[in-house]
Amino acid sequence: MKLKRLASAALILGTGYAASPVMADDLTLCWAAWDPANALVELSKDFEAQSGHNMSFEFVPWPNFADRMLNELNSGGKLCDLLIGDSQWIGGGAEAGHYVKLNDFFDSEKISMDDFAPATVYAYSTWPKGTPNYYALPAMGDANGWFYRKDWFEREDLKAEYKASTGNELGEPKSQKELMEVAKFFQEREIDGKKVYGASIFTERGSEGITMGATSALYPWGFKYENTPGKYDMEGAVNSPEAVEALEFYKGLYDCCTPPGYTDSYMGESLDAFKSGQVAMAMNWFAFFPGLYADPDTGGDKIDFFVNPPQNQAGSTLGGQGISVISYSENQEASLEYIKWFAQPDVQAKWWSMGGYSAHNSVLNDPGFKDSQPFAGDFLVAMDAVQDFWQEPAYAELLLAMQKRLHDYVVADKGTAKEALDALIEDWTEVFEDEGKL
Amino acid sequence: MSLDPVEQAARATPVTVAKKIRGLSDRAIAWIFVGPTILLLLAINIFPLIWTINLSFTNYKANRPNRPVEYVGLRNYERILNDSDIWLNMQATAHFLVWTIVFQVLIGFTLAWLINRKFKGNDLWTTIIVLPMMLSPAVVGNFWTFFYQPQIGLFNYVVSFFTGADPSSFEMLGSVDLAPWAIVIVDTWMWTPFVMLICLAGLRSIPNYIYEAAAIDRASKWRQFWTITIPMVLPFLMLAVLFRGIENFKMFDLVVQLTGGGPGSTTELASINLKREAFEKWRTGYSSAFAIILFVTVFGLASIYVKALNKVKER
Numbered sequence: 001m002k003l004k005r006l007a008s009a010a011l012i013l014g015t016g017y018a019a020s021p022v023m024a025d026d027l028t029l030c031w032a033a034w035d036p037a038n039a040l041v042e043l044s045k046d047f048e049a050q051s052g053h054n055m056s057f058e059f060v061p062w063p064n065f066a067d068r069m070l071n072e073l074n075s076g077g078k079l080c081d082l083l084i085g086d087s088q089w090i091g092g093g094a095e096a097g098h099y100v101k102l103n104d105f106f107d108s109e110k111i112s113m114d115d116f117a118p119a120t121v122y123a124y125s126t127w128p129k130g131t132p133n134y135y136a137l138p139a140m141g142d143a144n145g146w147f148y149r150k151d152w153f154e155r156e157d158l159k160a161e162y163k164a165s166t167g168n169e170l171g172e173p174k175s176q177k178e179l180m181e182v183a184k185f186f187q188e189r190e191i192d193g194k195k196v197y198g199a200s201i202f203t204e205r206g207s208e209g210i211t212m213g214a215t216s217a218l219y220p221w222g223f224k225y226e227n228t229p230g231k232y233d234m235e236g237a238v239n240s241p242e243a244v245e246a247l248e249f250y251k252g253l254y255d256c257c258t259p260p261g262y263t264d265s266y267m268g269e270s271l272d273a274f275k276s277g278q279v280a281m282a283m284n285w286f287a288f289f290p291g292l293y294a295d296p297d298t299g300g301d302k303i304d305f306f307v308n309p310p311q312n313q314a315g316s317t318l319g320g321q322g323i324s325v326i327s328y329s330e331n332q333e334a335s336l337e338y339i340k341w342f343a344q345p346d347v348q349a350k351w352w353s354m355g356g357y358s359a360h361n362s363v364l365n366d367p368g369f370k371d372s373q374p375f376a377g378d379f380l381v382a383m384d385a386v387q388d389f390w391q392e393p394a395y396a397e398l399l400l401a402m403q404k405r406l407h408d409y410v411v412a413d414k415g416t417a418k419e420a421l422d423a424l425i426e427d428w429t430e431v432f433e434d435e436g437k438l
Numbered sequence: 439m440s441l442d443p444v445e446q447a448a449r450a451t452p453v454t455v456a457k458k459i460r461g462l463s464d465r466a467i468a469w470i471f472v473g474p475t476i477l478l479l480l481a482i483n484i485f486p487l488i489w490t491i492n493l494s495f496t497n498y499k500a501n502r503p504n505r506p507v508e509y510v511g512l513r514n515y516e517r518i519l520n521d522s523d524i525w526l527n528m529q530a531t532a533h534f535l536v537w538t539i540v541f542q543v544l545i546g547f548t549l550a551w552l553i554n555r556k557f558k559g560n561d562l563w564t565t566i567i568v569l570p571m572m573l574s575p576a577v578v579g580n581f582w583t584f585f586y587q588p589q590i591g592l593f594n595y596v597v598s599f600f601t602g603a604d605p606s607s608f609e610m611l612g613s614v615d616l617a618p619w620a621i622v623i624v625d626t627w628m629w630t631p632f633v634m635l636i637c638l639a640g641l642r643s644i645p646n647y648i649y650e651a652a653a654i655d656r657a658s659k660w661r662q663f664w665t666i667t668i669p670m671v672l673p674f675l676m677l678a679v680l681f682r683g684i685e686n687f688k689m690f691d692l693v694v695q696l697t698g699g700g701p702g703s704t705t706e707l708a709s710i711n712l713k714r715e716a717f718e719k720w721r722t723g724y725s726s727a728f729a730i731i732l733f734v735t736v737f738g739l740a741s742i743y744v745k746a747l748n749k750v751k752e753r
Binding site for chain 2: 065205206260261262263397400407411434
């Protein structure tokens with residue numbers, strides 16, 4: 001009798017276990033609050049249906065995202081099981097032990113980093129940079145690009161006037177200097193009875209805005225963080241004549257061609273300026289482009305997109321993020337399950353179709369990709385020439401120093417571009433000395 | 439037999455407790471009562487202060503708990519005191535502090551003096567005037583950013599109405615010259631009512647018979663104002679200055695909401711920089727030293743001021 005009971009109990013347990021392979025967990029995914037995050041909520045419903053796990057989301061507005069999430073990580077918080085963190089956090093995340101190293105998991109699940117765009121693997125996943133030590137799966141490719149009022153650019157009267165005043169055709173700028181020329185043409189011009197302005201650019205002081213904006217000029221001029229990668233020898237690289245010229249250009253663009261009061265503007269302000277019909281051109285992350293194209297007032301055939309123009313070379317500021325498993329999470333198994341699911345080519349294809357920027361080669365190399373969206377081809381071009389900020393563990397100190405020096409020079413008219421970059425080298429040297437790297 | 443209330447209370451005390459307490463001195467009983475409070479103060483005030491002082495001599499970073507902590511002596515203090523940017527922060531703080539106090543005292547006292555005169559709708563006006571200080575600084579900061587917006591801002595349009603200047607020709611928050619005054623204006627708008635209320639309390643504490651006696655002695659209104667009103671309201675005014683001074687020395691939320699410390703670092707007050715160093719750059723040792731310097735400064739200034747205040751009261 002006893003044996004029978006034991007056997008039936010074992011049968012029940014055995015069948016029960018077989019029916020539901022793992023217990024349902026409540027997973028929380030943390031990210032910034034923006035359009036792609038909403039797409040991910042929709043996409044993740046498939047994961048919930050397949051796995052039985054419940055997904056919750058913690059989305060923080062961009063200006064507070066780094067502050068909020070880095071505090072969470074530094075305090076060993078268990079709010080997030082999965083985090084789509086900024087590319088620059090990878091060094092700190094890896095060295096401080098916030099992120100789970102994914103190499104063994106990738107090996108066991110046959111997830112290959114060769115299946116993802118090399119630039120995104122390098123930027124979003126590896127630490128130390130370029131080594132095969134992976135702390136994230138590329139989740140969202142992104143770069144800083146431009147969009148403009150196509151309907152204004154196509155107006156015959158404006159085209160003729162532009163040609164008469166500059167000798168050039170009005171169209172998508174082919175260089176940074178041409179971009180300024182176009183911006184100057186539109187600055188304070190009256191269109192349809194309304195005064196409009198040249199361009200909306202990033203000038204935000206508090207988080208990362210002006211750095212992301214100014215590097216979009218610095219990189220095309222050939223700006224380098226170090227003379228020799230990994231040596232932290234910044235003198236002559238950070239303050240090179242090209243870097244000085246690029247920074248002077250960015251200040252010139254701010255002075256000549258932005259709407260009044262855009263002294264602290266970032267993503268939201270750029271979108272507002274464009275959608276309200278204030279500016280002819282605006283910079284912003286590719287992540288916003290699907291939403292901009294769908295806008296009923298300024299989207300559709302009124303808008304078009306272009307890659308950050310080259311100057312001495314091609315160069316775009318890298319955005320985008322990888323998805324990591326938080327080491328303090330109590331649901332690491334289920335979190336890894338999510339990553340395994342997300343890495344599948346068909347999920348990646350759906351991710352792109354819903355507005356997320358997949359970094360998976362099967363999506364990017366698809367022959368129909370370039371024509372799938374009006375900005376898809378530009379995205380591929382941009383991702384071929386992206387550069388990122390320092391990804392050091394001391395990234396926050398390095399970034400805030402650059403924010404201060406750039407804002408002091410560009411917006412507050414303090415000193416010269418050379419002085420700003422010299423001061424930046426001093427700040428960064430102090431940080432690297434504290435870190436024991438110099 | 440009925441017992442008096444004291445006897446009843448004595449009997450209500452449990453015998454064991456009563457026996458224990460009976461052997462204690464008044465001083466010991468007093469310690470029992472204040473002990474928990476002192477322990478709480480030690481835990482939440484004194485211990486963190488001592489810990490901060492300890493951290494200020496190290497290179498500790500709260501976001502890098504695994505990094506070895508080294509004692510660096512006075513290096514953090516030396517760096518701060520030799521940092522020209524920190525001195526610019528202190529200048530910005532001093533500018534904000536001095537001008538907000540000057541405007542708030544002048545306008546607050548004038549309003550109190552006007553409100554103190556009996557007129558119809560007196561209570562209604564008092565309520566309207568004190569409304570700004572009831573709002574959250576974050577809300578005030580937020581809507582003043584709209585007031586100051588060069589293209590749609592009410593403030594720019596009002597200035598334009600009186601001066602004829604184009605509203606979008608000046609940027610209160612974006613201009614290096616105007617931003618320090620923009621934050622002074624908002625703080626003055628918000629906190630003048632507080633100074634007014636304190637002054638009003640002072641004005642209403644002056645007995646009428648003093649003015650009546652002065653009038654009998656044929657003292658003019660002007661003379662009464664300088665020899666009765668001002669001296670008797672002065673302790674109240676000085677108290678208001680102390681409160682506003684301490685508050686504005688550590689001003690953070692309103693200015694962050696308005697300018698974020700910009701343009702550049704023009705309105706980066708000491709507290710804003712301290713927050714950046716401590717919780718954005720995570721330079722815990724360095725920011726501890728900065729916090730101690732600010733603490734000593736405000737404590738020293740407040741102590742000198744309180745002594746002066748006591749002297750005024752004694753007069």
